[in-house]
Amino acid sequence: MQDVRELTQRWFEEVWNQKRLATVDELLAPEVRAHGFPEFNSVQDAAGFKASVVQFHNAFPKIQLKMQDVFVDGDKSAVRWTATLHGREDATDKPAAVSGFATARWSSGQIVEAWNFVDMTAVIAKMQEMETPARTEVTDRQSFEAL
Structure with a gap:
């Protein structure tokens, strides 16, 4: 039996930080029931969850x-996590701090059920900020007339 703590750490590092979609395929059981991501009341299968991961990576x-904390009890793991999100790669980008909590039930080295609780307020605020064009400062009359 694989170590649930190691599998949990691998999931978060590889799926979220390294953006390795192959890890989603490997560690998420096809019959998984993933609750609460991206929306609080959503329930997804493996394909739906993977699509949400891709969408999130594209947005950020x-x-x-x-x-921050990893707890393991038998075949279950729970993680309290924090994340920094960047949406643009320019000087106007200000990171958003997001926090959440995830629990998973593992079987044969795969997640078979998961519950996700994400501070979507920060995520939505960051997405709204990204939709607003960056301001251009006008420093002289000639620049102003060029606008």
Whole structure:
């Protein structure tokens, strides 16, 4: 039997920080029931969850997730995590801090059921910020007339 703590750490590091979709395929059972991501009341299968991961990575190409606490009890793991999200790769980008909690039930080295609780307020605020064009400062009359 694989170590649930190691599998949990691998999931968070590889799926979120390294963006390795092959790890999603490897560690997520096809019959998984994934609750609460991306929306609080959603339930997804493996394909739906993977699509949500891809969508999240596309929206936030620079994400750094850190596991703050990892708890394991038999075939279950629970993680309290924080993440820094970046949406743009320019000077106007200000990172958003997001936190959450995830629990999983493992069987034969795969997640068979998961529950996710994400601070979507910070995620939505960051997405709204990204939709607003960056301001251009006008420093002289000639620049102003060029606009």
